[in-house]
Amino acid sequence: HAVDLSGRVAIVTGANSGIGRGIALELAAAGAKVVVNHRPNEDSERRAAEVVQQIVDAGGQAVAAAADISREDDVDHLFRVAADHFQGLDILVNNAGIEQPAAIQDMTLAQWQKVIDTNLTGQFLCARAASRVFLNRQAPPPAGEAAGKIVFISSVHEVIPWAFQSNYAASKGGVSLLMQSLAQELAPMKIRVNSVAPGAIRTPINAPAWNTPESLASLLKLIPYGRIGEPEDVARAVAWLASDDSDYVTGSTLFVDGGMTLYPGFRGAG
């Protein structure tokens, strides 16, 4: 395998679906023990159990943990599962996120709040909990290793404005400076904090953007590299940032977007 995470313990939020599922499988394949977080509902629980089973069948270690990451007490529970089950924590992947599109004049406070609560406050709550674990380590890490790693799953919409998804873009813009501020704050304590910003990835969150030939063709106009991304494309970047191979990288956003942030509309213009 490309990177070695053997013996490491990782929490991946929203790991029952899409990109989070891909990350959980990739980290486990690299040797990590994975806490597969899912929302506390029956469907998510069933799909998280499938991810855990897939990891175990492949010879890895994983456990499912129900928690709504926008709730403080649920996040406490999630981190207790990691401590009780795997006796430690080395990696947090802050992946869980939602969209609630609406024109600004029609956007309800509930739609605004739900997206901010999940995509920004939820990431804060999990990053805070992980920092507490990492800062409580008894011994300093050996040279070339961090005391802990946090990877945020942001979006190209941390820089690209998004009409009718202003709540989502605001949450991801917030994640950008949350990540950088934590990276600046925690670097002296040898905790590395980075983001992966996906472009268009084939998952349930954006199915209407790729599940008809017409919508896919129009999406591909935004992607210079000429294909939609897969969860594995994002997962490999996360595994690298979560490994000691990236030991000197902190405060960075790695765009995994087939060039979406290169403003392809300007190709041949002027």
Ligand code: NAD
């Ligand atoms: P998805 O809908 O397949 O997965 C989202 C996951 O988050 C689900 O497992 C869901 O249950 C979970 N979740 C939502 N709210 C939660 C909560 N309160 N507590 C716990 N879990 C919760 O979508 P995805 O595409 O895999 O999205 C994963 C992340 O990637 C999100 O942060 C999203 O913003 C980001 N992203 C996705 C794309 C894309 O094109 N798919 C692009 C850029 C960024």
